[in-house]
Amino acid sequence: MSTTTGFFTDSTLCIGCKACEVACKEWNEVEADGLNWTGFSYDNTGAVGHSTWRHVKFVENGTVPGVGGNAPEAVSWEFSSDVCKHCEVAGCLEACPTGSIVRTEFGGVYVQPDVCNGCAYCVTACPFGVVQKNEKDGRAFKCTFCTDRQKVGLKPACATVCPTESIMFGELDQLRLDAQERLESLHARGVNDAEIYDPMHTSVGGIHAFFLIRGKEKTYNLPPNPEVPTVYVKEGWKSAAIGSAALLAGAFFAFLGARR
Amino acid sequence: MHANREDRLQEIRRDAELRGVTTAKGVRPEGSPIPRASEETGYYGLPLLKEPQWRWEIPLYFFTGGAAGSAAVIGAMADWVGDDHELAKHARWLAVGGIGVSSALLIADLGRPSRFLNMLRVFKPQSPMSMGAWILAAFGSMATATAFAKAVQDKWDSLPVRLVGNLAQAGAVAFGLPFHNYTGVLIGATVIPTWNKNIKTLPIHFGMSGVQAACSLLELAGHDDSRALNYLALLSAAWETYEGVHLESRQERELTPLKKGLSGTITRAGGVLSGPLALALRSTAAVSGRERSKRLRRWAALAGITGSLLTRYGWMQAGKSSARDWRIPLEIKEPRSVGELVQMQTADEALTERTAGL
Numbered sequence: 001m002s003t004t005t006g007f008f009t010d011s012t013l014c015i016g017c018k019a020c021e022v023a024c025k026e027w028n029e030v031e032a033d034g035l036n037w038t039g040f041s042y043d044n045t046g047a048v049g050h051s052t053w054r055h056v057k058f059v060e061n062g063t064v065p066g067v068g069g070n071a072p073e074a075v076s077w078e079f080s081s082d083v084c085k086h087c088e089v090a091g092c093l094e095a096c097p098t099g100s101i102v103r104t105e106f107g108g109v110y111v112q113p114d115v116c117n118g119c120a121y122c123v124t125a126c127p128f129g130v131v132q133k134n135e136k137d138g139r140a141f142k143c144t145f146c147t148d149r150q151k152v153g154l155k156p157a158c159a160t161v162c163p164t165e166s167i168m169f170g171e172l173d174q175l176r177l178d179a180q181e182r183l184e185s186l187h188a189r190g191v192n193d194a195e196i197y198d199p200m201h202t203s204v205g206g207i208h209a210f211f212l213i214r215g216k217e218k219t220y221n222l223p224p225n226p227e228v229p230t231v232y233v234k235e236g237w238k239s240a241a242i243g244s245a246a247l248l249a250g251a252f253f254a255f256l257g258a259r260r
Numbered sequence: 261m262h263a264n265r266e267d268r269l270q271e272i273r274r275d276a277e278l279r280g281v282t283t284a285k286g287v288r289p290e291g292s293p294i295p296r297a298s299e300e301t302g303y304y305g306l307p308l309l310k311e312p313q314w315r316w317e318i319p320l321y322f323f324t325g326g327a328a329g330s331a332a333v334i335g336a337m338a339d340w341v342g343d344d345h346e347l348a349k350h351a352r353w354l355a356v357g358g359i360g361v362s363s364a365l366l367i368a369d370l371g372r373p374s375r376f377l378n379m380l381r382v383f384k385p386q387s388p389m390s391m392g393a394w395i396l397a398a399f400g401s402m403a404t405a406t407a408f409a410k411a412v413q414d415k416w417d418s419l420p421v422r423l424v425g426n427l428a429q430a431g432a433v434a435f436g437l438p439f440h441n442y443t444g445v446l447i448g449a450t451v452i453p454t455w456n457k458n459i460k461t462l463p464i465h466f467g468m469s470g471v472q473a474a475c476s477l478l479e480l481a482g483h484d485d486s487r488a489l490n491y492l493a494l495l496s497a498a499w500e501t502y503e504g505v506h507l508e509s510r511q512e513r514e515l516t517p518l519k520k521g522l523s524g525t526i527t528r529a530g531g532v533l534s535g536p537l538a539l540a541l542r543s544t545a546a547v548s549g550r551e552r553s554k555r556l557r558r559w560a561a562l563a564g565i566t567g568s569l570l571t572r573y574g575w576m577q578a579g580k581s582s583a584r585d586w587r588i589p590l591e592i593k594e595p596r597s598v599g600e601l602v603q604m605q606t607a608d609e610a611l612t613e614r615t616a617g618l
Contacts, residue, residue, distance in 0.1 A: 040295055040304040047306060059297040091451065097390035099382035117375035120313045121389040124450035124579075127589070129309040138371040221303035223589040229449045230386050232459045236445035239460050243444075243467035244437035250471075250495045251333050251488075255342030258488035 004107035005150065006172035007159065007209035008179050009081050011220075012186065012194065013166035016042060016079035020054040020158035020167055027157035028053065028144065041077070047221070048082055050132040053143040054158050055082045059219055078214050081158070081167055084109065084130045084143035086208035087228070092142075094230045095125035107172065107208055108145030116140055127204065127226035145208075172208055179212055186212075203228040302586045309451055309583040312576070314369065319572035321365040322443045325396075326470020326568070327477060328358025329440025332403050332432040334474055334492065339410075339429065347483050352410060354477060355403040355432065363400065388446040391438075399439040402431035441467030447579065453589070454582035455575070457514040458507075465503045465571075472496035472534050473568040476561035484554045484561070493564060494542050500535035500567070507531075513594055516585075517578035527574030534567025 021044075024030065031051050038046045041058030048055045059078040090109045093101045100115035101122060111122075111131070116139040122131045123140065131142040146156035154160070159169035168175060179196055186194040197217050198210035204226050213220055295304040302308070335351030338344045367373050379393035409425035444463030447455045455462070475493035483489055507518055517523045541560035545553040587594060 038304070038306075040297075040306070043304075046304075049310075057297075057303065059303070061296055061298050094384075095387050095389060095450075097382070097384065097387050097393055098378040099384070100378070115378060115381075117378040118370050119379070119389060121387070121446075121450075123310050124312050124447070124452055124455075124583075126310065127451045129307065132310050133313045135313070216299045218299050218302055218590045218592060219297050221306060221308045221586070221590070223308060224591050226589075227451070229451050229456060232449040232456050233386060233388060233445065236388065236448045236459045236463060239448075240438060240441050240445050240463035240467070243441045243464035246464070246495075246499075247330065247333055247440065247467060247471055248433075248437060250492055251337040252341055254488040254491035254495070255337045255344070257491060258486065259342060 004172045004208065005145075005170065006086070006107075006175045007083060007145075007156070008168040008170075008175040008212070009083070009209065010166050010168065010179075010182060010212045011078055011080035012191070012212060012214060013164045014056070014079035014081055015164055015166070016056055016058060017163065018044075018056050019161045019163060020081050021052070021056060023157040023161040024054045024143075027146065027149070030141075048084065048130050048142070050134040050141040053083065053141075056080070057082055057220060059215075061215075061219070076215070080211060080213060080220055081162075082220075083158070083209050084145070085128050085204075085210075086143075086145055087128075088205035088207065089203060089228050089230075091125035091127055091204075091228045091230065092122035092131050092140075094228060095121045097121060104145065104147050104150075106145065106147065106150050108147060108150075110144055110147050111140055111142060113139060113141075125229050127223060127228065176210075179210065182212060197222050199224075199226055202226055203231050300592065302590045302592060305586060307584045308586045308589045311580045311583040312450075312452060314576065317365045317369040319576045320569075321362050321369070322466065322572040323470075323473060323569050324358045324361045324365065325443060326440050326466060327473040328355045328362060328403070329399065329436040329438075330467075330471040330474035331355040331358060331478070332399070332406070332436035333440070334471075334478070334489075335406075336429045336433045336436075338488070342488055344486065344488070347478065347486055347489075349410065350478055350481055350483065351474070352403070352407045352432075354474065354481075355436065356407045359396070359400045359403055362396065366396075388442060388449050392442050392446055395435055395439050395442055399432065399435035402428050402435055406432045440470045447575070450579075451589075452579045452582050453514040453585065454517050454578050457512060461503060461506065462575075464499065468496045468499040468503075469534060469568045469571050472500070472538065472564040476564035476568075479557055479561040480565075484557045485550070490542055490546060490557060493538065493560070494546070497535060497538040497542060497560075497564070500531060501539050504528075504531040504535045514582065514588060517581040518574070521581060523574055523577035523581050526570050526577055530567045530570030530572075530574050532567070533563045534571065538564045538567065 030053060033045050033051055036044060041060040043058045045052045045055055057080045061076045086108045093109050097119060098115050098117050100112045102110055104110045118133060118138040120133045123133055131140050133140045149156055155169045159167045183194055183196055193214045194212060196210060196212050198206055200206040202225050217224055297303050331351045332355040335348045335355060338351060339348035367376055370376060382390060384390035405428035406425060409421060409428055413421045413425050441463045444466035448459035448462045450456060472493050475489045479489055507515060518527045538560045541556050545556035548556060
């Protein structure tokens, strides 16, 4: 029985070096995104996607021309390495019609490339906008949680190269305790806007790759209340049943009525 | 102009001398307000969700599938209840043709025929896509079996052939019903706001759209004097009219893509064609003389088919633009005016507070 592993990404320690992005691409042999700049601070790709499994966000705020430009208190500049959240209840896994997306022995969510048929339904099922279909290849891709490395007892590539241990990898329950400790220590030192992003209160039921951030989650494009779309399925079939009954009865009476 | 600028420089200098920081709003450079990551603007206003990646094949598949499923049910009822064997035969072959085109479209979307078979390695009730694949496979076999058994029956009528034909037809009805409207469940059970907000009515809406497409296609194939088809299409047109009123009367921001922009135009046009317009033409046809009625119904059929097609493309387009609206998943309220938008993007209260004391 393997233990459930997780990522604890501590944004307060991130220096925005993008070593995690590079290591991820090299180890997993993911295609390059091109040398493009979004123009939003030092962000390259804007979001995680089929060819970006780690993505460093540059959360820049307060740089309004003329307004306190030289006051350190007025400017905030946070870095945060984003990744697939490996949800406790994963929308993509629930939606996948081929069984390509599975739960690994480490509790991660993994897309088996030899089984994926490119239906792209997982893309519309992820509340975090992570998984994406590669249009050239025709299949969906996302972070594998370096399942291959974990199998031989190695840390994922991103966590291995992180120079400040902003990306911590380990046993999930232990990481959650560590995160709590770190949060308390930060609060004690006056970093009062630090908080942990790990939505346990919604149908997602917590994430295996959780974050410590400063300020509100919205600023990091993290949804306050992510829901697994499976919650809508029952209502949908109920409506479909009503519609089917209407067609059956409608057709029956239409032909019965037209006979006379 | 020149003097103004000099004054402005003096103003900044005074400000800096007095407070040690410049708090006054400075010169706004071109391209401003500069995008920010904040509670009001999200992460530079970049989309949170990924856009649905389905292309033109999938909305067309929704159309052909909806028509095929409905046609099988119509065919069975024409056979069992209506005693209209010519109509039953045409409806059965429409179902077979529809399922053929549907399968081809699905395979075109996946890229390779063998990829469809990957869907048949698991059975997942919690995934509408998985259920849809199984329903498609079951419906396809049943509808095809029905058409061939009934064709054999026309040549050599015997009890076993009749039994097989009717059993297959019962199967085609059983699977045709979910096949005609499961696509509403499929797109409703996603994270796309404009789709999941309508999960309660989407399957009925898509189903009724398919019913009208099937009736209209059969009418254009020469059954424009079947009163039963007009009744059924009237039911569909009435529902589509109600659906339109229902959508237009609601104010939720999740519905905006169904009303505004390209997606809004397509959805509304589809709704009018297969809703009020079809309803009016068909009601008039029901009380008109034979030739006039036929003419009106052919126009109604054209409107119904076009409307049903546009409806599918409209909803797909709406889903794409809905995914780009980062405010909904981030639960950020919509700015009420342009002024408020600029306000949000340039300075927030917290920032003003932080700089005020300096």
